[in-house]
Amino acid sequence: MTLRISVIGTSYLGSTLAAGMAEFGHQVIGVDIVPEVVKQLNAGQPHIFENGLEQLLEQHTATGRLRFTLDYDDIADWADVHFLALGTPARADGSADLSQLHAAIGSLAPKLTRPTLIVGRSTVPVGTAIDLQQRIRALAPAGDAVELAWQPEFLRESMAVTDTLRPDRLVFGVQSDQALRLLEQVYAIPLTEETPVITCDLATAELIKQAANTFLATKISFINAMAQLCQVAGGDVTVLADALGLDKRIGREHLSPGLGFGGGCFPKDIRALAVRADELGVDVLSDLIKSVEAINDTQRVELAELAIDQVGGDATGKKVAVLGAAFKPGTDDTRNSPALTVADHLHDRGAIVEVYDPQAHLAQRDGFTQVGSVAEAVRNADIVLHLTEWPEFRYLDPEQLGTLVNNKIIIDGRLKLHAPTWHEAGWKLVQIGRASTL
Ligand code: UGA
Numbered sequence: 001m002t003l004r005i006s007v008i009g010t011s012y013l014g015s016t017l018a019a020g021m022a023e024f025g026h027q028v029i030g031v032d033i034v035p036e037v038v039k040q041l042n043a044g045q046p047h048i049f050e051n052g053l054e055q056l057l058e059q060h061t062a063t064g065r066l067r068f069t070l071d072y073d074d075i076a077d078w079a080d081v082h083f084l085a086l087g088t089p090a091r092a093d094g095s096a097d098l099s100q101l102h103a104a105i106g107s108l109a110p111k112l113t114r115p116t117l118i119v120g121r122s123t124v125p126v127g128t129a130i131d132l133q134q135r136i137r138a139l140a141p142a143g144d145a146v147e148l149a150w151q152p153e154f155l156r157e158s159m160a161v162t163d164t165l166r167p168d169r170l171v172f173g174v175q176s177d178q179a180l181r182l183l184e185q186v187y188a189i190p191l192t193e194e195t196p197v198i199t200c201d202l203a204t205a206e207l208i209k210q211a212a213n214t215f216l217a218t219k220i221s222f223i224n225a226m227a228q229l230c231q232v233a234g235g236d237v238t239v240l241a242d243a244l245g246l247d248k249r250i251g252r253e254h255l256s257p258g259l260g261f262g263g264g265c266f267p268k269d270i271r272a273l274a275v276r277a278d279e280l281g282v283d284v285l286s287d288l289i290k291s292v293e294a295i296n297d298t299q300r301v302e303l304a305e306l307a308i309d310q311v312g313g314d315a316t317g318k319k320v321a322v323l324g325a326a327f328k329p330g331t332d333d334t335r336n337s338p339a340l341t342v343a344d345h346l347h348d349r350g351a352i353v354e355v356y357d358p359q360a361h362l363a364q365r366d367g368f369t370q371v372g373s374v375a376e377a378v379r380n381a382d383i384v385l386h387l388t389e390w391p392e393f394r395y396l397d398p399e400q401l402g403t404l405v406n407n408k409i410i411i412d413g414r415l416k417l418h419a420p421t422w423h424e425a426g427w428k429l430v431q432i433g434r435a436s437t438l
Pocket of ligand 1 (some may be wrong): 328
């Protein structure tokens, strides 16, 4: 059954969700407050880089099943379901800034005159959904006939389209059978493909998302702590991770060692959970998260310091080539990018830093330059740093790069380069967590 769906917010989550809903056969209107973004999306052009998104946008804006607007009047009483897909960035104290959600509700709710379901998709601290529902009901002419459900989002940037069309599970935080039935209609296609569904209350739904991200971040920090141990004890952390991953109870996913996690989700979500846990007096959880964060921060600093050691202990005037700026491959997103923290650190220590990334476009940054190719970045470099594991970096030709650099030294911050190939070409290749390469 075709439903009328609005998606409020059009960033990585919202634009992919809107396109995915159109692909499921629904009639969709996306809402944003930035006129250029709405214009671009209506032309079928994504304003972010996400695999497969452009094709879906082109296809569904052309058929008229999907359009974007600035005007809440277009969606308020039109939609059967409103999705809230807004950012919840960190405030200075680490707690979640809910102002985008509050603003959207302030624009939407006074226009709701008939029974409606609003579904929150943003990552929020536990207790937020109930509070938002009270705000909505106080503002909406339809009052208690407006219901809020919470459906946490698990999509990964770079895989957002696939994760939206074929989710590995659906979590429906609902307060009524009616809301559940409507969500089942929205997701009729994945449900026919036997996607597992968890139905729960609002608080559990909110917590599932924060717990999932915190658990994954903990896995990464755990393996990075083991990498630190391997470095001093003489082990090989990738072999260790492979062995652990074969235990089905552990699994190999999110156990890749290296520079650690960044992006718009893990760092802010785990901090927000720590703040909320503190507020609620659950110190054991916030203590655990603080350790996860400390390990993650250490990885970045250690790599930068390792680079300084490799160029003789003083970075002043040394040319550093940084390969990768996005927080992970497959995206143009540089929010909280480990690669850029390292670049900043080295720049602060006097190095001349040149960065190359296949997709990310850096805003004007003080101190270091973005260049258009690997060759430009590495020309006359005193050291090369591999910091975001784009597949193309794996296939670089060390012989050819060796003719461009000042020193054949490379630090592989993601443990993805084939050490023997680099060694054969006369490079010193250093991999954090592999004592044998230090
Ligand atoms: C993450 C979660 O994986 C999604 O399930 C969730 O929906 C999303 O956050 C969100 O909250 O919106 P994402 O941030 O796109 O998705 O990226 P991940 O692929 O999880 O990677 C996060 C960071 O961890 C990256 O910096 C990556 O390089 C790093 N990472 C990942 C590792 O250092 N090691 C690994 O083994 C895996």
